[in-house]
Each structure stands twice: as structure tokens, then as C-alpha cells.
Amino acid sequence: MRGMAPSVFPTPDHDHGRCTADALAHAEALCEARSQRLTPIRRQVLEALLTSHKPLGAYEIIELTGQEGARPAPITIYRALDFLIENGLVHRIESRNAFIACIHNHAISDFVVFLICERCGAVGEVSSRAIGETLSNAAKAAGFTPKAPVVEVSGICAHCRGV
Amino acid sequence: MRGMAPSVFPTPDHDHGRCTADALAHAEALCEARSQRLTPIRRQVLEALLTSHKPLGAYEIIELTGQEGARPAPITIYRALDFLIENGLVHRIESRNAFIACIHNHAISDFVVFLICERCGAVGEVSSRAIGETLSNAAKAAGFTPKAPVVEVSGICAHCRGV
DNA sequence: GATGATTTGCTGCATTGCAACAATTAGTTT
């Protein structure tokens, strides 16, 4: 079910618990395979992001992870985020200074476009080979060797536009 | 030598004074046409960006504009930047928290790709209809109504790769 | 020059992000 037409936006009625659980399982498997440690803190940060399904600022994550009195320091969250981003489990949304869990199973190098709804804050994730190639060609035409493209598009999602 | 394929990266040997002067003249004409005021501060900020030809942080601009003892407050620079961005004279590079003068004469709505050299910091500006359309189509396929795409590509420019 | 709108100055502060070192924990070896 995954692969050909990946769900771009998570529909409001999707099985959220399931999708969170799946993503967590995937994260565990991936860390296992790489001999990386998905420690409690890292797991909590990932869970917070998966649960929200929207981009969260680092300080919002602090709120969400430290319920029981003691809340983690900012640097703790940033370190967990660094780990998750390096392992392709989380993306950083540059235009928002925020972070979002990746619900696709793509490689870190895969080309990704983020569609960010200005109204509800939802983020759609499109992985388009066509765009990647077009972009890559344009870069090369300018003598530029591309590395990590950041493509973030603001707009209004189908749901908010009132389908 | 230039012209049809618009200069993506400013070559290191281009007539810098000329290009700065041209851009300033264009900015003046544009503000005039719109009954907007290109005040001294706004002009100084634009000049600083044009002179550097690289993305500058807001606080770098403060350094560059306040030589004679009194340096402008951050908010002053941010306000000038807001004005310049609204009028399409300056772009914000989200992935760097930095700003760069626009040396093309495109409309605000035009689609622009920034090629950011990781080594020398130079920024190339490509305006590609093909990319714009591909992106727009992908967004629409997801039921998304796009507004302002941010496309920023890190990499190594031709000059630094040692042409 | 009085009036209203725009711009700038000023004070203060919120947000984002990380450095540096100590303490702890996990994993490995003897």
C-alpha cells in the first residue's frame, strides 16, 4: 500500500494510533538495524511529533514530553532531534523553525517536498522524482552540485479550502 | 556573454559597482512607481546586501550600516528588511536565517530557486518555469493550493568546485 | 502650520539554539 501513491496529507479520519504505532515500530527496526539507540528521550520526542502530526517547535516538544513535573532542557530536545533527523525519522521545516515526524520510509537522500497549510498547520509530504530531477538539472545547468534541497510550499490544503 | 541565460551566480569578476548601482536604480524606480518610500535606512540595508552579494544575517547588517558610532537597533533593520522583502527587492533565505538582495527584476510571485554554496556562501538565483510548474502540479495533485514556494538547495558552486 | 499617516527610536523581552563540562548510563573486555 505504500510506494505508488503515498498519502500526501494524513486524512483527518485516518487511524492515528495505528499510524503512530507503525512509525514507532519502523523507527525501532531502523535503529536496531543500524545499531543506533532509540533511547527513552529520543522515543518520547518522536512520539510527540508523531502524535501531533503537525510541525512542533523545540519548545513545544519540551511542553509535551515533560508532563510529570520535570521537563527536559532545550538542549536535550535538540540533541534528540539531531539524532532523529540524522536517521531520517524527523524533518526540519526551515521556514517555520519547527520539526515534523516523517511518516514515509524513504532514504535520507530522497527528495521531499513539504506542503504546509497556512490555516491548519498540517504538513503534506510529497516525494516526487520529477521535481527532484528538474531541480537537479537546473542546478547542474548553473554549474552547481546540489546536496540537500529544501522545498517548502505554503498554501491551503484541500481540507481547509472546504472540499 | 550574459543575457539569455541570466547570470545565476554573479561571477567573481563582474562589474560589481555597476551591478549595485543598477539594482539601486531599479529599486528607486520601483518604489517611485508604487509611491513607496525608499528611505535612507531602507536604502542602506539594501546597499549593504547588494555590496556583500552574499546572504547576511540581520545582525551583520547592523554592523555594516552603523559605521559611524551609532548603530541601528535590530528592530530598525528588521523593519527595513520587511519593507524590502514586501517589495521584492530582498529575499529571505530560510535555511540560513539570512537575507540577500535580489538582483533579478522579477515579480514577487515569480518562482525562484536559491542555490547556496556551502563553501563560499555565494547564492545563485534561478527562475525556472519548469520547476515552478512541476511543483505546482504536484501540489495540486495533493489538493493543495500553493502560495509561496521556498526552494533552497545547498551544494557546491562551480567556482568552488574548481572549474 | 495644522492634521493625519508613515517611519524611526527606544526599551525591553520572547524565542530559538547551542557550547562546555560534569554526571550518568550502556556496552565491552578482562
Next chain:
DNA sequence: AAACTAATTGTTGCAATGCAGCAAATCATC
């Protein structure tokens, strides 16, 4: 199990980015 090494987390502190709110100055128009 004790010792050792590497990775992770805690703590303190702070740098960088960005803006709110109000007062003062400037501009445009009548």
C-alpha cells in the same frame, strides 16, 4: 563482577534571532 571505554543525558549559562509597544520625529496634504 570489576574495569574500562563510548555514548548519552544533566546542568549551567549564554549567544543569536526576532519582535512588541509606545514615544518621537518626519512626511504629505490641505
